[in-house]
Amino acid sequence: MTSIGFFEASIAFFCFLIFYCCRNNKPFGRCPWNWPVLGMLPGVVMRLHRAYDSIVEVFENSNLTFQFKGPWFTGIDILGTVDPANINYMMSSNFSNYYKGPEFHEIFESFGDGIINTDYELWRQWRKASQSIFHQQSYQTFSTTITKKEKMVVELQDVFLRFMFDTTFMLITGSDLGSVSIELPEVEFATAFDDVGEAIFYRHITPRFLWKLQKWIGIGAEKKMMKADATLTRVCNKHISATREEVRSQRNTHNSNGEDHEVLLTSFIKLDTTKYDLLNPGDNKFLQDFTVNFMAAGRDSTAVALTWFFWNLSENPNVLTKIHQEINSTNLPRTGSDHQDTLLYLNKLVYLHAVLSESMRLYPPIPFERKSPIKPDVLPSGHKVESNINIMISIYAMGRMKAVWGEDARDFKPERWITETGGLRHEPAYKFLSFNAGPRSCIGKNLAINLMKTVIVEILQNYEIKVVNGQKIEAELGLILRMKHGLQVTINKKCSSLV
Numbered sequence: 001m002t003s004i005g006f007f008e009a010s011i012a013f014f015c016f017l018i019f020y021c022c023r024n025n026k027p028f029g030r031c032p033w034n035w036p037v038l039g040m041l042p043g044v045v046m047r048l049h050r051a052y053d054s055i056v057e058v059f060e061n062s063n064l065t066f067q068f069k070g071p072w073f074t075g076i077d078i079l080g081t082v083d084p085a086n087i088n089y090m091m092s093s094n095f096s097n098y099y100k101g102p103e104f105h106e107i108f109e110s111f112g113d114g115i116i117n118t119d120y121e122l123w124r125q126w127r128k129a130s131q132s133i134f135h136q137q138s139y140q141t142f143s144t145t146i147t148k149k150e151k152m153v154v155e156l157q158d159v160f161l162r163f164m165f166d167t168t169f170m171l172i173t174g175s176d177l178g179s180v181s182i183e184l185p186e187v188e189f190a191t192a193f194d195d196v197g198e199a200i201f202y203r204h205i206t207p208r209f210l211w212k213l214q215k216w217i218g219i220g221a222e223k224k225m226m227k228a229d230a231t232l233t234r235v236c237n238k239h240i241s242a243t244r245e246e247v248r249s250q251r252n253t254h255n256s257n258g259e260d261h262e263v264l265l266t267s268f269i270k271l272d273t274t275k276y277d278l279l280n281p282g283d284n285k286f287l288q289d290f291t292v293n294f295m296a297a298g299r300d301s302t303a304v305a306l307t308w309f310f311w312n313l314s315e316n317p318n319v320l321t322k323i324h325q326e327i328n329s330t331n332l333p334r335t336g337s338d339h340q341d342t343l344l345y346l347n348k349l350v351y352l353h354a355v356l357s358e359s360m361r362l363y364p365p366i367p368f369e370r371k372s373p374i375k376p377d378v379l380p381s382g383h384k385v386e387s388n389i390n391i392m393i394s395i396y397a398m399g400r401m402k403a404v405w406g407e408d409a410r411d412f413k414p415e416r417w418i419t420e421t422g423g424l425r426h427e428p429a430y431k432f433l434s435f436n437a438g439p440r441s442c443i444g445k446n447l448a449i450n451l452m453k454t455v456i457v458e459i460l461q462n463y464e465i466k467v468v469n470g471q472k473i474e475a476e477l478g479l480i481l482r483m484k485h486g487l488q489v490t491i492n493k494k495c496s497s498l499v
């Protein structure tokens, strides 16, 4: 989900701020907030430099939900909410009335009819098929090899993005795209994803008739998108044909570690179509949609979560000490041990899990979620919603609400995730929304957590990581919570015999 919903999120945010201005006449009291024609937009654009902080203030001062109108004639009526009762209602108890909708599908054209970009029965079949394949235990762990020189300065976010790109592609096809190799090469498939993200962003800020015209003529971002789509199709088709050939010749398609299970693409090629009449593994476009959607879902979110995690560790050295203590006092599984042993080991790392959860509570990799009601409805907070209006949930603000998390909501406190008996505290998904809630919650959650734990243990055992002083750390406004300027770190190998 490289830049899914970026501009919707931005528009929602603009409007939230302006609405706040209108209600309270602070903190932007001197600035006119409601302009003729442009409505509230100009005032918000002027305050973009502290976007995330401002949106937290807006929700904190508005009883968790508010409604507003956007600029004239744009038809942007947005309801913002971080109220757990509303979220539980839309995501779970009245899920059938809240969908992504046709506008989302059109803008995210490159995602085709994949799981992220569909609703209703087609989504249901994707979900069922993906779950039955994905929830096999062997897909829930990864082994990683991270090799670096003795000492070097790296931009950690870029390295994690490349690492996750390769890792997700390996999980899907069994092939290594090699984007994380030491020269950090440009990989055309990764660039195509970035270009698609850019064009999707452009579609959000351009009137529909204009981007349609540009597409028809073949200019600008639309031209870039067409080229990128062609690359996605070509690269996917190459791997799909090779995997089909392997399945046909009865060779078992293993994952990159040579382990004894199929890669996801093989499982989808062999899908039992008697159970899923809308899914068509005989069609290459179906398998391309699968590949593109899963790449988009798994790549940036995990990479960004790891980046914020390491930054939080650098800010909280006592937490790092405790993680080291936990790792040192927990027996590592033997080399070559099976998935069960690895899972048991990872499950014992309770404090590490707590730190990861705390990091994702304050820095959720996907900071916004969007929903639309199919039929008019009334939310538990009492707000009336018309069909097809945009409802925005700020996952970022939600993690910082005192009404939801208590007075210390903005403090980094992994201990809040630990029970009195030392276990991991469960928080309902409609409160800790980083992996979404209800029937559309993240399919890759367990995999992502296990993968992150594995990567973190490997790094902490073998390297000392220090954040370079004097950097500006800020979140980029968008659907993915990337660090705007990346994260420069020095990496020191602890003991060369370990890698």
Ligand code: HEM
Pocket: 115, 116, 127, 168, 293, 294, 297, 298, 299, 301, 302, 305, 364, 365, 366, 369, 433, 434, 435, 436, 439, 440, 441, 442, 443, 444, 445, 447, 448
């Ligand atoms: C820290 C890492 C991750 C986070 C925070 C995360 C979070 C999320 C969120 C918030 C959604 C809902 C998005 C939406 O409504 O459009 C989602 C959906 C999804 N995620 Fe993840 N995700 C992560 C990693 C992964 C990985 C590694 C995979 C698999 C390779 C994955 C697969 C999916 C899929 C397939 C969906 C679509 C589910 C559906 O619409 O039914 N995710 N994820």
